[in-house]
Amino acid sequence: MQTLYRRLLRLMPRLGVRVTDLAPGTALLSRRGRYTVKPAGNDAWLVLKGPSKAWTSVPLGESGAQLLLGEKSAADERKLQMAASEYLCMQHVTAMFRLYGVNCVLDVGANHGQYAKRLRRHGYRGRIVSFEPTAEAFARLSKAAENDPEWHVHHLGLGREESTAEIHVGWNTMNSLLPASDYGRDRYKRFHTTRTEEILVRRLDDVLDEALDGIDDPRPFLKMDTQGYDLEVYAGGGERIADFVGLQSEVAVLRLYEGSPPMGESVATYEAGGFEITGMYPVTREAATGRVVEFDCVMMRPKALAG
Structure with a gap:
């Protein structure tokens, strides 16, 4: 049986809201698809404004940190x-x-x-x-x-x-x-x-x-x-x-x-x-x-x- 939370999420696209399901009990809501989500490791996501293909996540050695680079960063x-x-x-x-x-x-x-x-x-x-x-x-x-x-x-x-x-x-x-x-x-x-x-x-x-x-x-x-x-x-x-x-x-x-x-x-x-x-x-x-x-x-x- 669907929870009330899940039923409400299903209604969001009809209101012009994009829903990205991240995990149980967690979702990203964005108007007209302006934001995208890209995985960045275990239990982590990058919320990006613009197309996700324009960004690269680079691990910083073994620190567990990630550096987010745009297309023009290295220029x-x-x-x-x-x-x-x-x-x-x-x-x-x-x-x-x-x-x-x-x-x-x-x-x-x-x-x-x-x-x-x-x-x-x-x-x-x-x-x-x-x-x-x-x-x-x-x-x-x-x-x-x-x-x-x-x-x-x-x-x-x-x-x-x-x-x-x-x-x-x-x-x-x-x-x-x-x-x-x-x-x-x-x-x-x-x-x-x-x-x-x-x-x-x-x-x-x-x-x-x-x-x-x-x-x-x-x-x-x-x-x-x-x-x-x-x-x-x-x-x-x-x-x-x-x-x-x-x-x-x-x-x-x-x-x-x-x-x-x-x-x-x-x-x-x-x-x-x-x-x-x-x-x-x-x-x-x-x-x-x-x-x-x-x-x-x-x-x-x-x-x-x-x-």
């Missing part, structure tokens, strides 16, 4: 790799947060809040303290954080010394306290024109107590994306750098800014502070040569796991 290898790298970096970072018990992220060079939003999408619910010195970007950052009580924002930059400074603006996500290098100007048209804005700069060790206020047993993580200025931010941490269980820094293989440190110098400085690499993820690559321009370098302090 731009660099774009696909960059998107995958960003996702895998954030997945790795949040996994390290769980392993090391991170409960506060200092997001230095926050821009519009992109990094913090990614952390939230990947499940991190602890405190985020974002620092953004430029007025336009800070206005957007404040808007992004306004409904998140655990996301605090500060209108300032961090560096080696407390001061005021001139930052190059109008470069979108690439505003920097450093001038563009010859290589940078050749690569990005946005560097051909610039204006400057006066900003306030403070030391990391001067803002850390406020950032951690109210957190029992703070386990902070330092994320830096300051367009060539990360080592200056790090230097401003002084002895308080030892309080951090991990960090993420954008390190340059091909330098976009005059005076920015090469990757080897940056990594060696962080290693001298007790941090060790857990992941390296390309941020940008040259389309013509395939060379990596910058990496996101994730490092943790293994001794922080003790106890």
Whole structure:
């Protein structure tokens, strides 16, 4: 005898609703056949908009994960790799947060809040303290954080010394306290024109107590994306750098800014502070040569796991 559920499903096509039976008690309903279903392994289905033949499910080794590729995915290898790298970096970072018990992220060079939003999408619910010195970007950052009580924002930059400074603006996500290098100007048209804005700069060790206020047993993580200025931010941490269980820094293989440190110098400085690499993820690559321009370098302090 048919159940009421099954009898109702049989009526759906008469109403212009397509029914795809997936399993006992489970069905996909779609208007006018706009969605199709493709098996993706045991007890799993891919719900696709468009013809299913346009998509390929690729197993990721023995992890059990599947990568869904469209017909055009492989046409731009660099774009696909960059998107995958960003996702895998954030997945790795949040996994390290769980392993090391991170409960506060200092997001230095926050821009519009992109990094913090990614952390939230990947499940991190602890405190985020974002620092953004430029007025336009800070206005957007404040808007992004306004409904998140655990996301605090500060209108300032961090560096080696407390001061005021001139930052190059109008470069979108690439505003920097450093001038563009010859290589940078050749690569990005946005560097051909610039204006400057006066900003306030403070030391990391001067803002850390406020950032951690109210957190029992703070386990902070330092994320830096300051367009060539990360080592200056790090230097401003002084002895308080030892309080951090991990960090993420954008390190340059091909330098976009005059005076920015090469990757080897940056990594060696962080290693001298007790941090060790857990992941390296390309941020940008040259389309013509395939060379990596910058990496996101994730490092943790293994001794922080003790106890």
